[in-house]
Amino acid sequence: MVKFGIEFVPREPYWKIMYYALQAERGGFSNLWITDHFNNRNVYVTLATAAIYTNRITFGPGVTNPYMVNPVFTAQAIATLNELAPGRVVLGMGAGDKTTLDTVGVEMEKPLTAIQESIDIIRKMINGESVAYQGEVFKAAGAKFLFKPKGKIPVYVGAQGPKMLALAGKIGDGVLINACHPKDVEYAVNCVKEGVSASGKRLDEIDVAAYTSFSVHEDLKKANKAAVRVVASIAAGSPPQILERHGIDVKKAEEIKEAIKANDWTRAFSGVTPEMISAFSVCGTPDLCIERIAELLKSGISQFVVGSPIGPNVREAINLVSEKIIPHFET
Amino acid sequence: MDYGKLVESVAIQKWSVLFDKLIDLILTSKNDDKMPSQLANTLLSHWQKDVLNTQTGLTVLLEAAVLLEPEKTVAALTELQLTNVAEQLKEALVKT
Numbered sequence: 001m002v003k004f005g006i007e008f009v010p011r012e013p014y015w016k017i018m019y020y021a022l023q024a025e026r027g028g029f030s031n032l033w034i035t036d037h038f039n040n041r042n043v044y045v046t047l048a049t050a051a052i053y054t055n056r057i058t059f060g061p062g063v064t065n066p067y068m069v070n071p072v073f074t075a076q077a078i079a080t081l082n083e084l085a086p087g088r089v090v091l092g093m094g095a096g097d098k099t100t101l102d103t104v105g106v107e108m109e110k111p112l113t114a115i116q117e118s119i120d121i122i123r124k125m126i127n128g129e130s131v132a133y134q135g136e137v138f139k140a141a142g143a144k145f146l147f148k149p150k151g152k153i154p155v156y157v158g159a160q161g162p163k164m165l166a167l168a169g170k171i172g173d174g175v176l177i178n179a180c181h182p183k184d185v186e187y188a189v190n191c192v193k194e195g196v197s198a199s200g201k202r203l204d205e206i207d208v209a210a211y212t213s214f215s216v217h218e219d220l221k222k223a224n225k226a227a228v229r230v231v232a233s234i235a236a237g238s239p240p241q242i243l244e245r246h247g248i249d250v251k252k253a254e255e256i257k258e259a260i261k262a263n264d265w266t267r268a269f270s271g272v273t274p275e276m277i278s279a280f281s282v283c284g285t286p287d288l289c290i291e292r293i294a295e296l297l298k299s300g301i302s303q304f305v306v307g308s309p310i311g312p313n314v315r316e317a318i319n320l321v322s323e324k325i326i327p328h329f330e331t
Numbered sequence: 332m333d334y335g336k337l338v339e340s341v342a343i344q345k346w347s348v349l350f351d352k353l354i355d356l357i358l359t360s361k362n363d364d365k366m367p368s369q370l371a372n373t374l375l376s377h378w379q380k381d382v383l384n385t386q387t388g389l390t391v392l393l394e395a396a397v398l399l400e401p402e403k404t405v406a407a408l409t410e411l412q413l414t415n416v417a418e419q420l421k422e423a424l425v426k427t
Contacts, residue, residue: 012363013363013366013371014371015366015368015371015372015374015375016358016363018375018378019354019358019374019375019378020358022375022378022379053375053379313355313359314358315354315355315358
């Protein structure tokens with residue numbers, strides 16, 4: 001049976017996120033993912049609050065990157081979280097987004113190697129080992145916790161490109177596929193399968209999640225309107241081959257990019273087409289969302305992540321997912 | 332302002348709709364910075380115990396709603412035909 005996850009961005013204050021997190025937990029969601037960007041509130045403080053207020057939902061950063069935070073600190077943070085909420089902590093690791101890294105002058109050096117090495121270090125640290133590591137990107141000379149970490153913490157790899165997806169399948173306990181359209185998710189799962197096979201595992205041994213931009217409302221227009229602001233950014237940042245795969249005019253995406261650069265959000269949002277909404281979000285009435293999720297499930301995903309914006313009214317949207325969408329997939 | 336007294340005068344049948352209105356005002360408010368952390372923690376503690384839709388919980392929600400969205404709160408109470416509560420709140424707000 002498919003699991004449902006939900007993503008929150010700690011640009012919102014902790015009390016709003018905790019309200020929604022508890023609501024989601026009660027509504028049948030099994031995973032809570034908190035994004036990690038330096039310009040929002042801190043991911044681990046938010047997750048520690050979630051550890052205190054929630055009771056059974058699994059949670060973790062979705063995703064953090066090894067460039068902004070050294071892997072030993074990531075290991076420390078999640079090992080400590082796992083003391084607060086044993087068995088409920090997972091770690092989402094990704095290469096980060098280049099624009100944000102550029103803002104703070106951090107280079108995205110060898111992302112595949114960085115992810116592989118950082119996860120290796122994190123796992124060793126969590127295992128209580130002394131880590132002597134001579135990697136291409138990361139080095140450690142006898143790094144070891146002065147406390148005894150407890151339990152196993154599953155590591156998910158956030159991925160979009162074919163090589164990272166294959167690596168995710170190879171080394172991850174789970175994969176967070178950054179895609180919304182069945183064509184993209186199917187392609188991604190096939191890449192993950194390559195990595196899974198290479199490591200001698202089966203696909204059903206790992207948790208394969210579609211991490212989507214999601215918007216639900218009983219009124220389709222309202223659902224679309226909420227999705228537009230997220231879709232505009234995704235369309236503007238998508239490479240031409242992805243746009244062409246969905247029959248999206250590359251020029252139109254370029255125009256949105258220009259408008260965003262000029263901080264002209266009205267122009268950017270007005271440039272979003274129905275094709276873009278369909279390609280880069282799961283959006284609509286509960287019935288339309290069910291239809292889309294059912295299509296995505298055919299690709300072999302085991303978790304569906306309801307990501308930003310969730311809906312024009314987040315509380316109502318969580319209720320819609322809990323009352324109309326999740327039950328549909330439980331039967 | 333005695334928020335507890337205001338909530339006390341609300342008929343129990345209206346608690347559910349009042350809860351919906353107040354929590355929506357709070358969660359959709361852009362005035363996050365006006366929420367004192369102590370009050371936010373109390374709200375979350377009540378939510379964790381699932382008692383927000385009780386007299387005690389509604390008292391916390393009303394206080395938070397008034398802090399974040401005073402005019403909208405008065406309008407919401409009026410819309411719910413809680414005229415007496417809306418009037419008392421309005422008077423209190425004018426005095427402060």
